[in-house]
Amino acid sequence: MASVKLTNVKKIYDKKVVAVHDFNLEIKDKEFVVFVGPSGCGKSTTLRMIAGLEDISEGTIEIDGEVVNDLQPKDRNIAMVFQNYALYPHMTVYDNIAFSLRLQKLPEDVIYNKVTNAAEILGITDYLMRKPRALSGGQRQRVAIGRAMVRDSKVFLMDEPLSNLDAKLRNQMRAEIILLRQKLDTTFVYVTHDQTEAMTLGDRIVIMKDGYIMQVGTPTQVFEMPENLFVAEFIGAPKMNIMRTNLRRNMNGNYCVTPFGSEIEVTGFKNEELKALNARDGEIILGVRPEHITLTENGGPNTIPVTLEVNEMMGSELHLHVYTEDGTRIIVRVPTVDLDPEKRCSLVSGKKLNITFTGKVMHFFDPKTERNILVKED
Amino acid sequence: MNKKKSYSPALVSILIGVVLCGLVFGLLFLVRNTLKANDTGIVQMAQTIGRKIVDPYPINPDHIGAVLLSLLGAIMLVVGAALIISGIAKLFEAIAENERNMMSYVPGALMLLCGAVIAYGFAKALLLGVTRFSTEGMYVHLFIDAGILLIIAALLIGMGCSRLVRAQKYNRSVKIYGMPPADVNRSMGLKASNLISGIGIHTLLVIMSVVWLIPFVCIILQSFRVETAMPVGYVLPKTWGFGNYTGLLKTDFPKWYLNTFIMALVVAVLQTIIVLCMSYVLSRFRFKMRKPLMSFMLILGMFPGMLTMIILYRVLKDLGLTQANAVPGLILVYIASSGMGYYVSKGFFDTIPKSLDEAACMDGATKAQVLFRIILPLAKPIVIYTILTAFMAPWGDFVFARYISMNTSAGMNVAVGLNSWLSLDQINSHYTMFCAGGVVVAIPVTILFLCLQRYYVEGVTGGAVKG
Ligand SMILES: Nc1ncnc2c1ncn2[C@@H]1O[C@H](COP(=O)(O)OP(=O)(O)OP(=O)(O)O)[C@@H](O)[C@H]1O
Ligand SMILES: [Mg+2]
Numbered sequence: 001m002a003s004v005k006l007t008n009v010k011k012i013y014d015k016k017v018v019a020v021h022d023f024n025l026e027i028k029d030k031e032f033v034v035f036v037g038p039s040g041c042g043k044s045t046t047l048r049m050i051a052g053l054e055d056i057s058e059g060t061i062e063i064d065g066e067v068v069n070d071l072q073p074k075d076r077n078i079a080m081v082f083q084n085y086a087l088y089p090h091m092t093v094y095d096n097i098a099f100s101l102r103l104q105k106l107p108e109d110v111i112y113n114k115v116t117n118a119a120e121i122l123g124i125t126d127y128l129m130r131k132p133r134a135l136s137g138g139q140r141q142r143v144a145i146g147r148a149m150v151r152d153s154k155v156f157l158m159d160e161p162l163s164n165l166d167a168k169l170r171n172q173m174r175a176e177i178i179l180l181r182q183k184l185d186t187t188f189v190y191v192t193h194d195q196t197e198a199m200t201l202g203d204r205i206v207i208m209k210d211g212y213i214m215q216v217g218t219p220t221q222v223f224e225m226p227e228n229l230f231v232a233e234f235i236g237a238p239k240m241n242i243m244r245t246n247l248r249r250n251m252n253g254n255y256c257v258t259p260f261g262s263e264i265e266v267t268g269f270k271n272e273e274l275k276a277l278n279a280r281d282g283e284i285i286l287g288v289r290p291e292h293i294t295l296t297e298n299g300g301p302n303t304i305p306v307t308l309e310v311n312e313m314m315g316s317e318l319h320l321h322v323y324t325e326d327g328t329r330i331i332v333r334v335p336t337v338d339l340d341p342e343k344r345c346s347l348v349s350g351k352k353l354n355i356t357f358t359g360k361v362m363h364f365f366d367p368k369t370e371r372n373i374l375v376k377e378d
Numbered sequence: 379m380n381k382k383k384s385y386s387p388a389l390v391s392i393l394i395g396v397v398l399c400g401l402v403f404g405l406l407f408l409v410r411n412t413l414k415a416n417d418t419g420i421v422q423m424a425q426t427i428g429r430k431i432v433d434p435y436p437i438n439p440d441h442i443g444a445v446l447l448s449l450l451g452a453i454m455l456v457v458g459a460a461l462i463i464s465g466i467a468k469l470f471e472a473i474a475e476n477e478r479n480m481m482s483y484v485p486g487a488l489m490l491l492c493g494a495v496i497a498y499g500f501a502k503a504l505l506l507g508v509t510r511f512s513t514e515g516m517y518v519h520l521f522i523d524a525g526i527l528l529i530i531a532a533l534l535i536g537m538g539c540s541r542l543v544r545a546q547k548y549n550r551s552v553k554i555y556g557m558p559p560a561d562v563n564r565s566m567g568l569k570a571s572n573l574i575s576g577i578g579i580h581t582l583l584v585i586m587s588v589v590w591l592i593p594f595v596c597i598i599l600q601s602f603r604v605e606t607a608m609p610v611g612y613v614l615p616k617t618w619g620f621g622n623y624t625g626l627l628k629t630d631f632p633k634w635y636l637n638t639f640i641m642a643l644v645v646a647v648l649q650t651i652i653v654l655c656m657s658y659v660l661s662r663f664r665f666k667m668r669k670p671l672m673s674f675m676l677i678l679g680m681f682p683g684m685l686t687m688i689i690l691y692r693v694l695k696d697l698g699l700t701q702a703n704a705v706p707g708l709i710l711v712y713i714a715s716s717g718m719g720y721y722v723s724k725g726f727f728d729t730i731p732k733s734l735d736e737a738a739c740m741d742g743a744t745k746a747q748v749l750f751r752i753i754l755p756l757a758k759p760i761v762i763y764t765i766l767t768a769f770m771a772p773w774g775d776f777v778f779a780r781y782i783s784m785n786t787s788a789g790m791n792v793a794v795g796l797n798s799w800l801s802l803d804q805i806n807s808h809y810t811m812f813c814a815g816g817v818v819v820a821i822p823v824t825i826l827f828l829c830l831q832r833y834y835v836e837g838v839t840g841g842a843v844k845g
Contacts (some may be wrong), residue, residue, distance in 0.1 A: 051736075051740060052739075053736050053739065053740075072739070072741040073736075073739040073740050074739055074743065075746065078740065079740060080736075080737070082733050082736070082737060084731070084732040084733055086731065086734050086736065086737035088734060088737070088738075088752060089739075089756065090755045090756055099738070099741050099751075100741035100742050102743065103741060103742045103743055103747065112565075118513045135692075147737075147741070148740075151741070151742075219800070
């Protein structure tokens, strides 16, 4: 029901620690935006500035076109779910959820309807008369969401709402948040440090590092076209393999990379783009995702001989940790169905293998700026 | 052996407790002695100015001996108690480990016996020392003696029996099923030791509370004494009656009582509000000069309030708030600097997670609503503590009240008023009434404590924020 616009927002703590630098973002109405990044990168700070819990040192935040810099949190009509739930321990679940409605002085029967309705959606009807300390982590989480839900607020903020839950519950709650989002149909800003959550939940992802935005884009964009090395490594699990190598044109006029003494041709649209850019030969940082590396039967000029170190069986796929002759570690991800059982059994530590990279899905980064050379500077 | 460890902390605490108890005894007597010495001094002074001379408290050189006797008694009592407890613990360990060799029960039993003998002997010495002063004290002595022994015996026998029964059940269960019975979830040895220390602590508490109750019992007994009104050397009244209480109504006492009550009530309300608001602001708001303000108040609080007495008197006199108008004047004095007593409640507020405030803010609460609907309900024990201390201060104040009421009966509080009955020309006609007044004064405070004390125990922040 509302758009949020951050213009040149900056946060300086205690006159010295700059937590957020020059943050520019426009969140559209009913969009689900996820802030993701490593610990301490300023995600919570940005979210709390939107909420009004932190002062904005510089820049402006607008909600629905209205600058809210100087508005109290209560006047911004924003709901927030805290990482540690922050339920009121002296109130029952019902009173916790009803708190904001009571402050609005709504009549009790309206409050009753709203609370029971929210409780039904979240499946906490049975616990309404309990105190928060008598609830499990997952139930508390639902109460916290319920408390934010009943308010019909313009923007819904969530700060790592799932990080205190165990892996199974987290997956379940993630699905429920997607459902919730369909039901509420409002603007969401969601903070997490987990790239899987970011990829599955977000319409758009904002990847941050040390207070700077590294990239803003849809999950597909940030996965397929990372603007820089940081994003490339941060998004995707297992993490992208990075190696320093050279880029040059071969006899056919196609580009090729030369990792570990082999020569692998760049194909498809990446090749076209490089040609269009007329990239110069020279040193480059090459990024290859583990799923874009294949095992080959025979050696050859376009393969890299490696030795298997660890074989992680993940069920539907294998994660092979291998190292090259000069000791560089590479992770290869092989779908289990691609391997016959005999071959699978032979994959033990110390086994010699040959690998090659898929030419059309390689990523190239400038060794100095660490920017993706195929993404135009704006 | 870790089994021993499980009761040694209890032993240590008992030791400390009983040594403290002994010290209290000693102090009690020293204080009594000095008081007497002073009284005699006053008496002698009175003699010289030719007043009627009564010397109700002859100094007995034996008193020092009595003090020493009771101290020694107290200390040896501890030794005895320690012996008893370790003896019992040893016995139970032996029982718990299902010892078949009878010899392993001997050390425990011996220790128990020795402890009992020593403790009994020195308990008597202690009580003799305590009751040395008055012949009538013999009653008290006998009463306490018998009471303590009965309580200890009952506790030990009761607990011991139930232990024995359970140990038997345990042994049978182990013999028949090869496993302990379902209702035993810990090792018997550990349980036995915990139990022993429990008995020890409770015995100690009983002893200490009896000791501490003696003065109150004396005052209550005196207040029912109607045969004479002057201080006498015995505790139990010869004639009982309510005369002293009804007599209070004919004096200025109701006026004093009302004065005190009004002051306590007003101060309790105002001071609580001021202190809690102050603490909330210092705990939750960040503003310029906050730290300097806090340390300034801390330093200011270190000066004794008495320093301000003279200037306060001057100011209040100019405002016309002394003597008969002392009540509003005193209220001003009591609440004037109450904001500086923020430490305890600020410390408590600081432990309430800030994210609760933030959540409430997001829910649309103003700062005041955060204080009244979130912080205060969570800080109930500290609110009650603040109310109680604020109420108690005027209730028991003597110095300021005395100074500002300046011998004007209409402006006195109970402490000052009752004190005036202890002056030389009034004591012989008002002493028992003084005791009655003391009892009446104690009533509201006692009721207040009884009602509010349960809040202290209430745990509050459980489950608030996941750690
Ligand atoms: N109150 C504060 N005073 C000073 N510095 C702060 C304060 N709060 C946060 N910071 C700093 O600001 C930076 C960003 O903090 P922020 O809490 O936004 O990180 P985050 O991205 O949410 O990390 P996490 O994933 O661990 O929650 C950190 O370097 C942190 O040390
Ligand atoms: Mg955070």
